[in-house]
Amino acid sequence: MVAAHRNETGYKFINGSTIQYGQTYYFKVEPIKWRVLEEADGTYPLLSEYIIDKQVFYTSSSTRTIDGKTIYANNYEHSTIRKWLNNAFYNKAFSSPEKGNILTTLVDNSASTTGTSTNRYFSNNTMDKVYLLSSQEARSSTYGYKATSITTDYARAVGAYMDTSYSNYGNGSWWLRSPDDSISTSAYGVGSNGIHYIVTDNVKYSYGARPAIKIG
Numbered sequence: 001m002v003a004a005h006r007n008e009t010g011y012k013f014i015n016g017s018t019i020q021y022g023q024t025y026y027f028k029v030e031p032i033k034w035r036v037l038e039e040a041d042g043t044y045p046l047l048s049e050y051i052i053d054k055q056v057f058y059t060s061s062s063t064r065t066i067d068g069k070t071i072y073a074n075n076y077e078h079s080t081i082r083k084w085l086n087n088a089f090y091n092k093a094f095s096s097p098e099k100g101n102i103l104t105t106l107v108d109n110s111a112s113t114t115g116t117s118t119n120r121y122f123s124n125n126t127m128d129k130v131y132l133l134s135s136q137e138a139r140s141s142t143y144g145y146k147a148t149s150i151t152t153d154y155a156r157a158v159g160a161y162m163d164t165s166y167s168n169y170g171n172g173s174w175w176l177r178s179p180d181d182s183i184s185t186s187a188y189g190v191g192s193n194g195i196h197y198i199v200t201d202n203v204k205y206s207y208g209a210r211p212a213i214k215i216g
Helices: 079-093 153-158
Strands: 035-038 044-048 053-055 064-066 068-069 106-107 126-128 174-179 184-188 198-202 208-209 213-216
Touching: 053 079, 053 153, 079 126, 079 208, 174 208
Parallel strands: none
Antiparallel strands: 035 044, 044 213, 053 208, 064 068, 106 126, 174 184, 184 198
16 A cells, blocks of 8 residues: 655556556555566576566765765765665565575775776675665666666656657656765666666655665
8 A cells, every 4th residue: 555656647557547646546566576687696687577666766865974084975886765675574575485585795886887997986885685786787787677667656656767758658767876986975776767777866866776686
């Protein structure tokens, strides 16, 4: 059950009915559809086929100090979306047997994964059950997933950004884990036109979430 957060002209569910701002909707809980990105030594990185939720990268544009170190708003290690992925989402989306098949992944957050080796906003590597793709991975021909991603009905109702133009209706923008290399308050995402449109936006924007996991 969720109350629709969006008050946008042209937001409709997949069946064509208009989403009414403030209206309470009930959603059937269905298994997440996963796309296999590649096979490597018996392990399989998976990416959700659709944009399944709305999340901010971080809730504030301000810097923080953690253990005496300045942490910028676009730091993935300490981001709101990473916390959500590995806590609320992980515990809600997977049963105990399913959790047993999800590997803990060493997530590379080095500057080179952001698209430029001089990016000073890169974070420490992290050990995660669930993560976002990097800018480097989103551009990789190895993964070969389709360029655009559709927002689910739930994601539309809670306010994930989506394109309402005729040609791209329902395609959403979704966060990557990579920080912008020039502005500390922005992070990379994939635009609603697909992977050829890697964009940067403020960390507080309501982009979509496409979780990634690794099983083996």
